[in-house]
Amino acid sequence: MTIPKIVQHQKEAFRKGVTGSVEKRKDALVTLKKLLVENEKEICEAINTDFGKPYFEAFTSEIATVQHEIDHHLKHLHKWAKPDQAGNSIFTFPAKNLIYKKPYGTVLIIGAWNYPVNLTFQPLVGALSAGNTAVIKPSELAAQTSAIIKDLVEEYFSPSVLAVVEGAVEETQELLSQPFDKIFFTGSTRVGKIVMKAAAEQLIPVTLELGGKSPAIVHSDANIEIAAKRIWWGKTMNAGQICVAPDYALVHKSVKNQFVEKSREVLSQFFSNDYIPGENYTQIINHDHFDRLENLLEQSEVIHGGVTNKETRFIEPTLIQADWDSVIMKEEIFGPLLPLLTYESMDELKNKLIERSSPLALYLFTDSPKVESDIIDNVPFGGGCINETISHLANPNLPFGGVGHSGMGAYHGKHSFDCFTRLQSVLKKPTWPDPDFRYPPIDTDKLKWLKKLLR
Numbered sequence: 001m002t003i004p005k006i007v008q009h010q011k012e013a014f015r016k017g018v019t020g021s022v023e024k025r026k027d028a029l030v031t032l033k034k035l036l037v038e039n040e041k042e043i044c045e046a047i048n049t050d051f052g053k054p055y056f057e058a059f060t061s062e063i064a065t066v067q068h069e070i071d072h073h074l075k076h077l078h079k080w081a082k083p084d085q086a087g088n089s090i091f092t093f094p095a096k097n098l099i100y101k102k103p104y105g106t107v108l109i110i111g112a113w114n115y116p117v118n119l120t121f122q123p124l125v126g127a128l129s130a131g132n133t134a135v136i137k138p139s140e141l142a143a144q145t146s147a148i149i150k151d152l153v154e155e156y157f158s159p160s161v162l163a164v165v166e167g168a169v170e171e172t173q174e175l176l177s178q179p180f181d182k183i184f185f186t187g188s189t190r191v192g193k194i195v196m197k198a199a200a201e202q203l204i205p206v207t208l209e210l211g212g213k214s215p216a217i218v219h220s221d222a223n224i225e226i227a228a229k230r231i232w233w234g235k236t237m238n239a240g241q242i243c244v245a246p247d248y249a250l251v252h253k254s255v256k257n258q259f260v261e262k263s264r265e266v267l268s269q270f271f272s273n274d275y276i277p278g279e280n281y282t283q284i285i286n287h288d289h290f291d292r293l294e295n296l297l298e299q300s301e302v303i304h305g306g307v308t309n310k311e312t313r314f315i316e317p318t319l320i321q322a323d324w325d326s327v328i329m330k331e332e333i334f335g336p337l338l339p340l341l342t343y344e345s346m347d348e349l350k351n352k353l354i355e356r357s358s359p360l361a362l363y364l365f366t367d368s369p370k371v372e373s374d375i376i377d378n379v380p381f382g383g384g385c386i387n388e389t390i391s392h393l394a395n396p397n398l399p400f401g402g403v404g405h406s407g408m409g410a411y412h413g414k415h416s417f418d419c420f421t422r423l424q425s426v427l428k429k430p431t432w433p434d435p436d437f438r439y440p441p442i443d444t445d446k447l448k449w450l451k452k453l454l455r
């Protein structure tokens with residue numbers, strides 16, 4: 001089927017109610033879970049072929065998290081989908097006020113390559129649970145995974161409910177010209193702007209899950225061992241190719257040496273200096289990205305690490321001495337290089353963070369509630385953790401999304417249901433009483449009464 005035909009077919013099916021009832025939505029979610037459970041091995045192997053993600057990481061981050069999300073929706077969907085009863089207003093009394101939860105219709109989900117299953121299927125859970133039909137476009141950079149997603153979706157789903165379009169820029173541009181009812185995009189800020197421009201042409205609402213440079217702040221009172229462990233855990237997972245990976249470490253000057261020392265210890269504990277791409281460590285996605293990262297490395301002052309292997313697309317987790325003007329501080333790194341910058345005062349720290357565009361995530365290591373609230377109250381960021389990295393994503397009760405250049409809108413759990421739901425307000429008025437007061441002709445007595453009422 002051509003792209004316009006797929007979309008037209010889904011729109012007709014949506015109008016006929018193919019995803020309308022809560023039961024049908026639950027069936028679709030159960031089917032999606034079955035697809036994941038029955039094909040876990042094939043999916044993890046495809047991801048491993050694409051960029052050497054170890055089975056453990058592929059299972060936990062691509063399969064288990066989506067399964068958990070599905071279970072959460074299955075448990076709560078009945079309640080979420082019910083209309084909410086809203087309070088009354090002095091202007092409308094007496095009346096019943098209801099907020100209906102309506103699906104948008106046919107939605108488009110465009111994914112990034114670094115979590116090729118998660119970033120298409122996790123939003124899809126919200127789309128299906130809210131009662132939409134969906135077209136997903138996985139990233140062409142994880143080609144094996146994109147192909148298996150298409151094959152499995154075609155095996156398990158009717159194209160009237162869910163379809164997959166594979167491809168790169170050309171196919172995505174064609175998709176973006178279709179009359180979708182909502183677009184959910186995960187990817188770079190650069191392409192996010194292209195998506196939003198295209199959506200604006202047809203006034204299609206968008207959710208944009210983008211990237212940026214997420215800082216990990218280590219304050220003078222932090223537990224340095226835990227800070228080093230958790231920062232490197234977040235930086236080495238998927239070889240740092242995560243939108244919410246700690247992009248750089250901002251360490252209080254007084255604890256810099258301790259942080260460097262603990263970083264060395266932690267990395268040797270994690271990998272025993274024996275990195276096996278595909279087994280205990282993820283490869284860089286392709287040679288372009290490998291070259292980009294190697295180029296950054298060549299322009300940097302290495303504190304620890306720095307080994308690379310072009311053939312296996314391996315880059316060692318590397319700690320780098322940097323300052324705000326370093327080349328590596330210009331763009332999102334999206335790889336296992338961690339620049340280390342220092343600060344001396346809270347004001348200096350906050351000013352530097354506020355000057356930059358708001359990150360998708362921020363991590364703060366401190367024991368002080370005062371430092372914690374100072375950062376939370378004054379520095380905008382999408383979401384984050386105190387004394388931890390990345391884990392805020394793993395709780396479906398927390399909305400996940402960016403701010404400014406790191407994105408707009410949020411999802412996960414109920415927020416995914418909301419993300420793919422539009423609210424339809426209905427006021428139901430009894431035919432009695434029907435006082436003349438509001439009807440013309442207007443007069444000064446009526447105005448007097450109205451003012452009294454509002455007092």
Ligand code: NAD
Pocket residue numbers: 110111112113114115119137138139140141167168169172173186187188189190191192194208209210211212242243244332334360402407
């Ligand atoms: P990308 O923006 O290059 O690609 C994302 C998607 O857009 C792909 O499906 C791709 O085919 C499509 N695309 C690329 N160029 C296009 C164009 N000119 N027109 C239309 N479509 C186009 O991003 P990527 O390299 O796949 O992923 C890395 C980026 O994504 C990083 O910036 C990262 O931070 C971000 N990211 C964000 C999240 C999040 O949840 N916020 C998650 C993962 C990745």
